[in-house]
């Protein structure tokens with residue numbers, strides 16, 4: 001595995017995600033499923049009538065566009081109390097807004113991980129090289145008023 005992977009993917013059972021249900025994974029196995037795309041850290045807009053959710057490139061105030069990571073992940077709730085901690089128990093309630101390429105969503109649907117997923121490629125950079133992530137594509141939410149988010153709608157990268 002790449003040494004600069006911000007997520008600890010060391011010592012994991014080989015291809016554990018193919019044999020272990022989401023609700024049976026250890027905390028480390030669960031965390032290692034995140035591909036680091038950053039798409040869930042973007043603000044979304046939901047159509048009140050249809051419930052359709054669209055992605056914007058307006059990033060959460062803690063999102064670091066260069067690393068494509070939360071700048072304060074461990075203490076993020078002090079700054080962004082509404083940030084969701086995804087678990088196997090609450091996953092079903094969040095699937096409607098989650099990115100199509102998100103590993104949690106893919107596995108929940110019985111689909112395989114993509115080749116660019118760091119668990120497959122062995123390299124955290126592969127998600128960026130494949131054009132899936134939000135790295136260097138965002139604007140900070142403190143620069144855009146809520147009313148103008150609809151000017152920043154985007155297609156989900158990689159779909």
Ligand code: SF4
Pocket residue numbers: 033034035036037038039040041099101102103104
């Ligand atoms: S969308 Fe899914 S895979 Fe991408 S950063 Fe969020 S939790 Fe991780």
Ligand code: SF4
Pocket residue numbers: 040041042060061062063064069070071072073076080083084
């Ligand atoms: S607080 Fe961090 S993890 Fe939560 S949405 Fe913002 S950048 Fe992402």
